[in-house]
Amino acid sequence: MRVRFIALVPLVLVAGFPLYWMVVTATRRQEELFGGGVHWLPDVTRLGTAFTAAAEGAPMLRWLTNSAFVAAGTTVLSLALAVLAAYALSRFSFRGRGVFGFALFATQMLPEALIVVPLYALFLTLGLLNNLWGLVLGNTAFAMPVAVWILKTAMDGVPREIEEAAELDGCSRYAMLRRIVLPLITPSLAAAAVLAFFDSWNEFLLANTFMVDEEKWPASKGLASFVGEFVTPMPTVMSAALLFTLPAVVFFLLVQRHIVAGLTAGAVKG
Amino acid sequence: MRRTPYIFASAAALYLLVFTAWPLLDGIRLSFTDTRLLNPAAGEWIGTDNYAALLADPGFAATLGVTLLYSAATVAGALLLGTAAAVLLDRSFRGRTALRTLLTLPWAAPTVAVALIFVWIFNVDDGVLNAATGAAGLGRHGWLTAYALATVTAVSVWKVFPFVMLVVLAALQAVPRELLESAVVDGAGPATVFRRVTWPFLVPTLRVVALLMTIWSFRRFEIIWLLTQGGPVDRTTTLVIDVYRTAFLESDLGRSAAIGTVGLLLSALATVAYALAERRSTAKDLT
Numbered sequence: 001m002r003v004r005f006i007a008l009v010p011l012v013l014v015a016g017f018p019l020y021w022m023v024v025t026a027t028r029r030q031e032e033l034f035g036g037g038v039h040w041l042p043d044v045t046r047l048g049t050a051f052t053a054a055a056e057g058a059p060m061l062r063w064l065t066n067s068a069f070v071a072a073g074t075t076v077l078s079l080a081l082a083v084l085a086a087y088a089l090s091r092f093s094f095r096g097r098g099v100f101g102f103a104l105f106a107t108q109m110l111p112e113a114l115i116v117v118p119l120y121a122l123f124l125t126l127g128l129l130n131n132l133w134g135l136v137l138g139n140t141a142f143a144m145p146v147a148v149w150i151l152k153t154a155m156d157g158v159p160r161e162i163e164e165a166a167e168l169d170g171c172s173r174y175a176m177l178r179r180i181v182l183p184l185i186t187p188s189l190a191a192a193a194v195l196a197f198f199d200s201w202n203e204f205l206l207a208n209t210f211m212v213d214e215e216k217w218p219a220s221k222g223l224a225s226f227v228g229e230f231v232t233p234m235p236t237v238m239s240a241a242l243l244f245t246l247p248a249v250v251f252f253l254l255v256q257r258h259i260v261a262g263l264t265a266g267a268v269k270g
Numbered sequence: 271m272r273r274t275p276y277i278f279a280s281a282a283a284l285y286l287l288v289f290t291a292w293p294l295l296d297g298i299r300l301s302f303t304d305t306r307l308l309n310p311a312a313g314e315w316i317g318t319d320n321y322a323a324l325l326a327d328p329g330f331a332a333t334l335g336v337t338l339l340y341s342a343a344t345v346a347g348a349l350l351l352g353t354a355a356a357v358l359l360d361r362s363f364r365g366r367t368a369l370r371t372l373l374t375l376p377w378a379a380p381t382v383a384v385a386l387i388f389v390w391i392f393n394v395d396d397g398v399l400n401a402a403t404g405a406a407g408l409g410r411h412g413w414l415t416a417y418a419l420a421t422v423t424a425v426s427v428w429k430v431f432p433f434v435m436l437v438v439l440a441a442l443q444a445v446p447r448e449l450l451e452s453a454v455v456d457g458a459g460p461a462t463v464f465r466r467v468t469w470p471f472l473v474p475t476l477r478v479v480a481l482l483m484t485i486w487s488f489r490r491f492e493i494i495w496l497l498t499q500g501g502p503v504d505r506t507t508t509l510v511i512d513v514y515r516t517a518f519l520e521s522d523l524g525r526s527a528a529i530g531t532v533g534l535l536l537s538a539l540a541t542v543a544y545a546l547a548e549r550r551s552t553a554k555d556l557t
Contacts, residue, residue: 085282092275114530
C-alpha cells in the first residue's frame with residue numbers, strides 16, 4: 001500500500017497548496033508579501049487579526065449577508081419546486097413525462113452565457129435587475145433541475161408498498177409525500193439543499209451581470225472586484241476569500257457522497 | 271387522480287418555461303436581429319447576417335479553436351488525473367479518508383476564491399510560483415500572459431478533477447469483489463485484472479463523466495474570466511467569454527446571441543454523439 005501513498009502525496013500537495021496559500025497570505029503582513037523573500041508558513045498568531053481586518057475593511061460582511069440571502073432564497077425555492085416535480089417523475093407515468101425529464105437534464109448543457117443576455121432583457125422589463133430577488137430567480141433555474149434529479153433518484157429507492165398501505169388508510173397523495181416519502185429521504189434532501197445553497201453561494205456570472213450597486217453585490221462579485229487590485233491589501237483580500245470559502249468547503253464535504261450518487265444517477269438515466 | 275402528476279409537476283414546469291425555455295428561445299431569436307444592449311426594443315430582424323459575419327471572421331474561427339483546445343485538454347486532463355486518483359484510492363489503507371478529503375478540496379472551494387488565489391500565485395513579481403521556479407533555476411515566467419491558455423487549462427483541471435475522482439471511485443466500489451478475487455485465483459496479475467475486469471465496469475461511467483466534463487468546459491466562465499478576461503489578445507477567449515464580451519462590453523446583443531447559439535449547437539452535438547455511442551455499445555453488449 002505504500003506505493004499508493006507515495007503516488008498520491010504529490011497529487012495531494014498540488015490539490016491542497018492553493019488553499020493552504022490562501023491561509024498563509026491571509027495571516028501575513030502586507031509588507032511581508034512584496035519585494036522578495038517568501039514566507040512559507042502561516043503566522044498563526046495573526047489568524048484572528050486577519051478575519052477582523054477582512055470584516056472591517058471593504059463591505060465584506062454586507063456582501064456575505066447578500067450571498068446568504070440569495071443562497072437561502074434559492075435553496076427554499078428550488079427545493080419546494082423540486083420535491084413536487086421529483087415526486088411526479090418518480091411515482092407517476094404521465095403524458096409529457098419524457099419531455100419534462102429531458103428538459104430538466106438539458107438545462108445542464110445550456111450555457112448560462114446564452115441565457116444571461118435574454119434574462120437580462122427579461123429582468124429589465126420585470127424590474128428585477130439590481131435586485132437580490134432577481135438573483136434568487138435566476139439561480140433557481142440552474143439549481144432546481146439538479147435537485148429534481150437527486151430527489152427523484154432517492155424517491156425511486158423508497159418502496160411503493162409503504163405508500164400503498166397508507167393509501168388504503170385514506171391518506172392523500174400530498175400527505176403521503178410529506179409524511180412518508182420525505183422523512184425517508186432526508187439525507188438526499190439535505191444533499192440537494194446544500195448543493196443548491198452553494199451553487200448559488202458561488203454563482204458569479206449572473207451576479208456580475210445583474211447587480212450594479214456595490215452594497216447589493218453578493219460576495220462572489222465583491223471578491224472578484226479585488227482581482228488584480230492593489231489598493232486593498234492582499235492579506236485582507238485573502239481573509240475575505242477564506243471567510244467565503246470556509247462554509248462552502250465544510251458543508252460540501254459533509255454531503256459529497258450523496259451529491260455524487262445523485263448527479264451520476266441523474267446523468268445516467270437522463 | 272389522473273390530474274395529480276400534472277399538479278405536482280406544474281410549478282417546476284412553469285418555472286422552466288419562464289426562466290429557461292423562454293430566454294433560450296428569445297436568445298435564438300435575438301441572434302437573427304441587430305439588437306443593441308442600450309436600446310433592446312429597437313432591434314430589427316436581419317436574418318442570418320450575424321451568422322454570416324461570424325463565418326467570415328477569422329477571429330471567430332480562432333475562438334472556436336481555443337474553445338475546442340481548452341475543452342479537449344481540460345476533459346483529458348481531468349479524466350486522467352481523476353481516474354488515476356480514484357484507482358489509487360480504491361483499496362483501503364491508513365490515511366485514505368484524509369487523502370480523499372484533501373483531494374476533494376479543489377472541487378468544494380468556490381471558483382471566485384480559487385481564481386483570486388491563483389492570480390496571486392501566478393503574480394509575475396511577487397507570486398510564489400515564480401519565487402519557486404526562480405529559486406530552482408527554472409527562471410521566472412509570465413504564467414498568465416506567455417502561457418495563458420495552458421495556465422488557464424491547468425487551473426481548470428485542478429478545479430474539476432476531484433469530480434471525476436469521486437464518481438470513478440463510486441463506480442470502482444461497485445465492481446463485484448468475487449469477480450476480482452476469482453481473477454486473482456486464476457492467476458491474473460494486477461494489470462490484467464484491471465484491464466479485463468475493472469476497466470469494462472468503468473467504461474460506462476467514464477463515458478457519462480466525459481460528456482458532463484465536455485459540456486461543463488464549453489460553459490465554463492469564471493475561471494477564464496477572472497484569470498485572463500480572455501486575453502492576452504483573445505488567446506484564452508472561448509465561446510462563452512466571447513458571448514459575454516460581445517454583449518456587455520461591445521453592447522452587440524444580436525452577435526452575442528449568435529455566438530451563444532453556436533455554443534449551444536456544439537453542446538447538443540456532444541450530447542448526440544454520446545447518445546449514439548451509448549446506443550452502439552448497448553447493442554454490442556446485447557449481441
